[in-house]
Amino acid sequence: MLTMGSVVMGAADVRRAAVFWMRALGYVPRDGDVEDGWTVLVPAEGPGTALSLGLSETPVQEHPRLHLDLYATDQAAEVERLVALGAERVDWDLYEDDSDFVVLADTEGNRFCVIDKT
Template sequence: MLRIGSTVLGASDVRRAAEFWAHALGYVPRDEIEETWAVLTPPGGVGQNISLMLSDTPVQERPRVHLDLYSDTPDDEIERLLGLGATRVDWADYPPDADFTVLADTEGNRFCVIDKPDVSSP
């Protein structure tokens, strides 16, 4: 049986990306953060990891894979993430009733904050 162990994001500065995502998600380094690789894990080790890998590949404007972060207080979380170094993405494809906001991390990787009142359900 397979299970997802980690989502890997490319980064030109692994330490900076690891710091952003650790603060954004409340995760902790699983091991020592290296120049080329870091794995962040939820406190207690239960849940999916986020890994950062050194990459010189350009950031995709419309990535095929991205993170959707659910929140019951999306406006507050967006402001908190912006304070950590995230940036708003000028997204032309928002539907009229959009329940999500597109942001980019410190490396330019796109992710969404979604208004999901019950964060415990998928």
């Protein structure tokens, strides 16, 4: 049997990425500290999917095959909060008129979506 252990993302600056995602998701370092080359973040409160950040110099994909979908009950407020934490809005060319998502990039350029859960 298999279970999902962690979602892994690359980062040129693992510490900077870790600070962003800890603030964004309320996660903490699994091993008590953030390492420069590799760190695993876990929910501070209870179970959930871990987020691992590994040192990478690979360029960010404009249309990544894999990304995070974050569900929000107040999408506009969450987008603004994430932008204040260092995320950037992405000029996404694949939006449809009735899209329920906003595409952002973290401090490392990794794309993720904030989905309107309402």
